[in-house]
Amino acid sequence: MNKPERLLYIYTxxxxxxxxxxxxxxQALNINLRSVQRDFSDINNFLYEDEEWRGLNAKIVYDNILETHSLQTFPLKIRQQMLITLLYQIKGTLPVVHExxxxxxEQYSFSSTNHKVLVHNLLKKFHIKERDYNYSSFIQVARCIDAKYNMTITTRAGAHLYVSPINIHVIDDEFWMxxxxxxxIDAIKFEDIAHLNETSINYTFADMTIKNMITLSISVSFWQYVSTEYNIISSYDKDDKIIAQILMSKVECFALIKKYYKHxxxxxxxxxxxxxxxxxxxxxxxYL
Incomplete structure (x- = not known):
């Protein structure tokens, strides 16, 4: 393997x-350690000079604990702080994590002992689910939502559905589509889906006449959250409120009101x- 091929092998x-x-x-490339180090240096120089990587602080870094090299786009300390912050956010909305x-x-390598202890204590506050999630189904549904493609679903109860997926949410510690x-408009738990298939058939909201469209009165201060989280069909101002027709299921609506009833x-x-x-x-x- 010549050097250009070798660099592509490592870079990929x-x-x-x-x-x-x-x-x-x-050993894999049949070269010596010094050549490997030179290849790492060449790739690092490329990352530093190439316009596409500019501003991302990308570089190959060495992990003393794992004794490996990897591509890093954020300083390690910042990445670890981001993970801890993310765990706090998840704990507040979904205190359940798959095994x-x-x-x-838990096995993530932390350079700081304090960070490692903090994450360990945080994880103990989560409820661990041993149920096996089909993670590929999340990707399939998300892809269809983004492209507005219809899907076919087979439920664990044996029902066959031809649907237009519009959202994914976590409600009461469960993933819903x-x-x-x-x-x-309806919703189903991901755990109740036995099988699903993507189609290449597009859907448009303009072609639909939704029979159970939900209309909400929303405070102005809370409007930005709702308008970015859900598909809004129409909206107008009335008495310091925003009246909106929203594509959401009853499950989503009740969960939203339960959490944000003041708005x-x-x-x-x-x-x-x-x-x-x-x-x-x-x-x-x-209570009476």
């Missing part, structure tokens, strides 16, 4: 997030409004 693996051991790499993710974070089927009021469908009122009355009666 670094881009894919691989951690490269110098000795293992030297594989738990093990991945919101979809439109036969002009009705949101449901207007339609009336059946959803009555169901929510009855649910709240049931809760109140427990």
């Amino acid at each position: 693996r670094l881009l894919n997030g691989k951690h490269l051991n110098k000795s293992t790499l030297a 594989d993710i738990y093990k991945f974070i 919101t979809y439109i089927k036969d002009d009705l 949101i009021k449901i207007i339609a469908p009336e059946a959803y409004r009555d169901e929510l009122i009855n649910h709240l009355k049931t809760i109140i009666n427990q």
Whole structure:
């Protein structure tokens, strides 16, 4: 293997997030350790000089604990601080983590002992789920949502659905997919999906007449969150509020009101409004 091929070999693996051991790499490429180090230096020079990488602080770094080289685009300390911050955010919204993710974070190499202890204590506050998630299904659904492609779904109960996926949310520690089927908005837990397939058939909201469209009254201060999180069909100002027709399922609506009741009021469908009122009355009666 000549040097240009060798550089591409190393560069490709670094881009894919691989951690490269110098000795293992030297054996695989049939070169000496000094040549490997020169290749790393050449790639680092390219990362420094190339316009596409400018501003990203990208460089090949050495991990003393793992004894490997990897591509880093943020200083290690900042990456570790970002991970800890992310864990705090996740704990506040989804205090459940899958066993594989738990093990991945637990085994992450921290340069600071304080960081390692902090992450360990944080992870103990999560509920560990041993259920096996099909992570590829999240990617498939997200891809179809982005491209506005329809999907076919087979549920674990044996139902076959042809749907237009519109959102993914975490509700009560569960992942849900919101979809439109036969002009009705509904939602399904990912764990209830046995199989799904993407299609290349596009959908457009303009071609749909949603029968259970949700209308909310939203405070102006909270409008930005809602408008970026959900598909808004129409909206207008009224009495210091924003009245909006939103593509969301009943599950999403009730979860949103439960969490942000000071900012949101449901207007339609009336059946959803009555169901929510009855649910709240049931809760109140427990304290009377």
